[in-house]
Amino acid sequence: MRLSVIGCGYLGAVHAAAMASIGHDVVGIDVDRRKVDALSRGEAPFFEPDLQELLTAGVESGRLKFTTDMAEAAGAKVHFIGVGTPQQKDGYAADLTYVNAAVDGLLPYLSPGDVVAGKSTVPVGTAADLAPRIEATGATLVWNPEFLREGYAVKDTIDPDRLVVGVDSGDDGHAAADILREVYHPAVAKETPFIVTDRATAELVKVAANAFLATKISFINAMAEIAEVTGADVTQLADAIGHDVRIGRRFLGAGIGFGGGCLPKDIRAFSARAEELGRGESVAFLREVDAINLRRRDRAVDLVINAFGGSVFKKNVTLLGAAFKPYSDDIRDSPALDVAIRLHGLGAWVTITDPAAIENAQRLHPQLNYVADRDEALREADAIVLVTEWDEYRRDLTPEHAATLTNGRVVIDGRNGWDAAAWRAAGWTYYGMGRP
Template identity: 80%
Template sequence: MRVSVIGCGYLGAVHAAAMASIGHDVVGIDVDPHRIALLAAGEPPFFEPGLAEILTEGIASGRLAFTTDVSAASGAAVHFIGVGTPQQADGHAADLTDVHAAIDSLIPHLSPGDLVAGKSTVPVGTAASLAERIAPTGATLAWNPEFLREGWAVQDTIDPDRLVAGVPAGAAGERAADILREVYAPAVAKGTPFIVTDYATAELVKVSANAFLATKISFINAMAEIAEATGADVTQLADAIGHDARIGRRFLGAGIGFGGGCLPKDIRAFAARAEELGKGESVNFLREVDAINLRRRDRAVQLVVDALGGVYGRKVTVLGAAFKPHSDDIRDSPALDVAVRLRGLGADVVVTDPQAIENARRAHPQLTYEADRDEAIRDADALVLVTEWDEYRRQLTPEHASALTHGRVVVDGRNGLDAAAWRAAGWSYYGMGRP
C-alpha cells in the first residue's frame, strides 16, 4: 500500500519508518527542510532506540522517502496526520495550528476513495469538523490515535497492544476500518485488539488513557507526601497495594513525577476542553493531579537543600536531563526543572545525561553540562538522581561514587537506588516518600 505521513516530528518519523518496515511504500512530508534532510540521509533528528535501523533499512529498500513537497502525497491510498498539538502559549488548550495547516495542504492532493487517518492527539470534536472539510474531495477521515511510549515507540508502532479506529457511520466507515486493518495487517494477524468506534470515542481514548496514567502516578506521589509526614515507606506501600489485581504495581513508582511532551499538556488540554463542553467539574481532579506532580519537584529540591544545610556555592551533580530514560526529550522535564531551581538557589550545578545534553544546553545554557558521568560527579557535594538511566541506577555503585565525590549525599528522585547499599557505603541517602 502507498502511504503518506504528514508531519515528521517524533510521532510522524517513527510512524513513517515503521510503516515502511512492515512493507508499505511510504513518503514522509514535513515543512522543516533540516529535519527532512536528516531523515532522508537516514539520520533520526532525535534519539529513539531502534529508529535509526528501520530508517536506514527503509531508505535502502526504496520503500521510504522524505520530502518537503506535499504534492508527493498524491497517489497514496492512506494519508496519516502526525503533526504536533502543543499547549497554547496563552492557555492550557491544545494548539491545533499544525493540524489545520496539514489538512489545508493535503486537501488539493486528495482523491475520491483516499483515507485520511489522524494520529495526532486532539480535543474531542476535532475529527468531526475535519471530516466536513475533506468531504468535498471524496476522501474519508478516520481517527487512529497513537499510544507510543518514548523509548519504545518503534515497538509500540509495529506491535501495538491495541489499535483504535474512529470512523464515520455506514459503508464509508466500514471501508475505512477495512483499509486500516490492511495497513496494520501484521498486528491484526497476531490478534491485536482492533477497536472500531466513532470519532469522539477514538479521540477520548488517547486523552483518557493519559489522564488515567497521570492520575495513578500522582496518586502514589500524594501517598509519598503522607509517608514523609508519618515515617512510612511509600515503596513498600506501593508493593503492598500493587499486589491487588484491581490496582497493579505499574506506574506506582513515587518520585519527582511525570513530564515530557504528552502527559502534562494532554491532561491540561483535556481539562480545558471539558470546560468548553460545560463539563469542567467532571475532570476537576486533573488540576490536582497536575499540582501534585509539580509539587514533587519542589520536594526534591528541598531534600537537597536540607541535606546540605543550604546549596549556595555547593557542587550538585544532577544525574539526568531527559524527562525519562531511553529518550533525549527534555519537554517539561522534571529533571531539568530540578536542576534549574537548584541553580537559582546558588548551587554549582553540573548536569549529565547519556543522550539529552545538547537539547538541554539549547534550552538552559546557564547550566553546566558534562557528558562523562564520572567527570560530572567528581568533587560533588551531592548527587541527585532525576532520570533513571541504567548508567546511574544500576551501573553507578556507591563505592565507585565515593572515590570521586567530595560529599556523601545522594537524593534519589526516582527511588531507583538501593538505599541500604548506599547507606552501608557511608552515604546519606534521601528518597521520595521513604524514611
C-alpha cells in the same frame, strides 16, 4: 500500499519508518527543511532506540522518502496526520494550528476513496470539525490514535498492544477501517485487538488513557507526601497495594513526577475541553493531578537544600539525567531540568550528565555545566541527585564506586531507584521521595 505521513516529529518519523519496515511505500512530509534533509539521509533527528536502523533500511530500500512538498502526498491511499498539538501559549487548551494547516495543505491532493487517518492527540470533537472539508473531496476521515511510549516507540508502532480506529457510522467509514486493517497487517495477523469505534470515542481513548496514567502517578506521589510526614515508606506501600490485581504495581513509582511532551499538556488540554463542553467538573481532579506532579519537583529541590543545612550556595551538585525519561533525548517539560534550573538559581554549581539529552539540554539551558561521562560528572560533587532512571545510573552505579569520585556523601534519590540500605551502609546520607 502507498502511504503519506504528514508531520515528521517523534510520532510521524517513527510511524513513517515503521510502516516502510513492514513493506509499505511511504512518503513523510514536513515543513522543517533541516529535519527533512536529515531524514532523507537516513539520519534520525532525535534519539529513539531502533529508529536509526529502520530509517537507514527504509531509505536505502527506496520504500521510504521525505520531502517538504505536500504534492508528494498525491496518489497515496492513506494519509496519516501526525503533527504536534502543543499547549496554547495563553491557556491550557490544545493548539490545533498545525492540525488545521496539515489538513488544508493536503486537501488539494486528496482523491475519492482515500483515507485520512488522524493520529495526533486532539480534543474530542476535532474530527467532527475536520470531516466536512475532507469528505467534500470524496476521501474518508478516521481517527487512529497513537499509544507510543518514548523509548519504545518503534516496538509500540510495529507490535502495538491494541489498534483503535474511529470511523463514521456509514459504509465509507467501515470500508476505511478495513483499509487500516490492511495497513497494519502484521499486527492484525497476530490477533492484536482491533477496536472500531465512532470518531469521538477514538479521540477520547487517547486522552483518557493519558489522564488515567497521570492520575496513577500523582496518586502515589500524593501518598509520598503523606509518608513524608508520618515516617511511612511509600515504596513499601506501593509494593503492598500493587499486589492487588485491580491496582497493579506499574506506574506506582513515587518520585519527582512525570514530564515530556504528552502527559502534562494532554491532561491540561483535556481539562480545558471539558470546560468548553460544560463538563469541567467531570475532570476537575486533573487540576490537582497536575499540581501534585509539580509539587514533587519542589520537594526534590527542598531535599537538596535541607541536606546542606538550608543553603546550596556554592555547593557542587551533580544531577544524573536531563531527559524527562530514560531511553529518550526529549527534554520537553523535563522534571530533571526543572530541578537543575532551580538549584542553579539558588547559587549551586550544577553539573548535568545524560547519555542522550545533553545536546538538547545545552541548547535550551547553556548556563548549566554539562559533562557527558558519568564518572567525570561525579568528580568532586558534594551531592548526587538521581533524576532520570537510566540503567547506568540506577542499576550500574554502586555507592562504593561513587564514593571514590565525590567530595560529599549525600544522595537525593529523586526516582526512588536505589537501595537506600545499601547506600547508607556505604556511608552515604540518603534522601528518598516519600521514604524515611
